[in-house]
Amino acid sequence: MTESVIKIAGLYKIFGPNPKKVLPMIAEGLSKDEILVKTGHTVGLKDINLEIKKGEIFVIMGLSGSGKSTLIRHFNRLIDPTEGQIVVDDTDIMEFGVEQLQEFRRHKMSMVFQRFGLFPHKKVIDNVAYGLEVQHIDKAKRLQKASDWIETVGLKGYEEQYPSQLSGGQQQRVGLARALCTDAEILLMDEAFSALDPLIRSEMQDQLIELQETLHxxxxxxxxxxxxxxxxxxRIAILKDGELVQQGTPDEILLEPADAYVEAFVKDVNRARALTVETVMQRPAMRITSATIEGALAQMKKSSHDYGYHVTKDGFQGIITEKELESAVSLDTSGEIQSDIYEDVPTISPESAIEDVLTDTISSDYSLPVVDSEGNLKGSLQKESVAEIFSDKPNLDDEKEEDKEKETNS
Incomplete structure (x- = not known):
């Protein structure tokens, strides 16, 4: 099981001159708006509990005012909580003094900002090397390391340019290189790509995914x-008015929204593009493991299926039908199974988007075999499973109303 790097427990943040007096009101169930009217205090975060695992990209999302930027600033204590625990690598960072906190920020966590946060008077290479300069790393070493990261993010040749000479996408690459240059284990990215044009934003997302595959x-x-x-x-955590309303994998968020708020968020998402084959595949209904026609037919006869997936020590071989096996036996072509007996059915990768295999799935008479890069049969993709992705599920608010009505009538 992957270890947790960050643990947040019972985290509250109230903005105002006397936040402690507001905590009992929250416990009594008063809303954010009610507390603002009564006290003039703003509830920024309410009872946040989450764990972030080593090496994962953990996304915190929500609309403006939901508390997401407030929350991320608690991880490195740019903001201190009104109440709660922040543990990083089994250390309660709320116990850090000023010097410990400085060292923690310099070495443990780096941050990439929405508006780039570059020094306009410093060249690209000096901006990237800045974190190492603060760490008092030798100039030659820090410039060499900065140069390497500049190349990694695709800006080789721009070392002597100033931020004003770069496009928005290039400036954000500089910001990313600067954050990575310190070798910090944890990267905080606050709306890092939201100021970019859609095409550049997509490119930056691609680059982050590519970098993460090697950096972890x-x-x-x-x-x-x-x-x-x-x-x-x-994994994704969704905030609303300072509260954590759901956290889970992208598949869980899409297919099992926790409430009407999350449901409204996901209703317009292209599920076929967002979900992968692995998400909805089933176990293969029938595996044929015999190497001979007779053995395969005997296996088939013992089941209720009229076709199966032939698997040997070398992995998945193909789909065989009971009809073809019986034909082979009647023609006295028994013996080892040959490739010409297999149905002409494409294999698909578990990592493929549903959108990319939709045509093959619909046009095939069989559930498509899901085969990994090593040739292993991982599952099968059924038309019915794909159809469920596009089916409209009952509105969660409607379900609650139905439940209330049943209770009233009972």
Missing amino acids: KTIIFITHDLDEALRLGD
């Missing part, structure tokens, strides 16, 4: 864009 950083990514969250996140 722990990344906390803030966004208000669900498509971005689904594309980047290993």
Whole structure:
């Protein structure tokens, strides 16, 4: 089981001159708006509990005012909570003094800002090397390391340019290189791509995914864009008015929204594009493991299925029908199974988007075999499972009303 790097427990943040007096009101059930009217205090975060695993991209999303940027600033204590625990690598960072906190920010966590946060008077290479300069790394070493990261993010040749000479996408690449240059284990990205044009934004998402495949950083990514969250996140937490309303994998968020608020978020998402084959595939109904015609037919006869997936020590071989096996036996062509007996059915990857295999799924007479890069049969994709993705599920508010009505009538 992957270890948790960050643990947040019972986290509250109330903005105002006397936040402690507001906590009992929250416990009594008063809403954010009611507390604002009564006290002039703003509830920024309410009882946040979550764990972030080592090496994952954890996305925190919500609309403006939901508390997502407030939350991410608690991870490195740019904001201190009114109440609650923040544990990083089994250390309660609320116990840090000023010097410990400075060291923690310099070495443990780096941050990429929405508006780039670059020094306009410093060249690209000096901006990227800045974190190492603060760490008092030798100039030659820090410039060499900065140069390497500049190349990694695709800006080789721009070392001597100033931020004003770069496009928005290039400036954000500089910001990303600067954050990575310190070798911090945890990367905080607050709406890092939201100021970019859609095409550049997509390119930056691609680059982050590509970098993560080799770096395996722990990344906390803030966004208000669900498509971005689904594309980047290993897991997603959704905030509303300072409360955590749901957290889970992208598939769980899409297919099992916790309430009407989340349901409204996901209703317009192209599920066929967002979900992968692995999400909805089933176990193969019938595996044929015999190497001979007679053995395969005997296996088939013992089941209720009229076709099966032939698997040997070398992996998946093809789909065989009972009809073809019986034909082979009647023609006295028994013996080892040959490739010409297999049905002409394409294999699909578990990582493929449903959208990419939709035509093959619909046009096939069989559930498509899902085969990984090593040739192993991982499952089968059924038409019925794909159809469920597009079916409209009952509105959660409607379900609650029905339940109330049943209770009233009972």
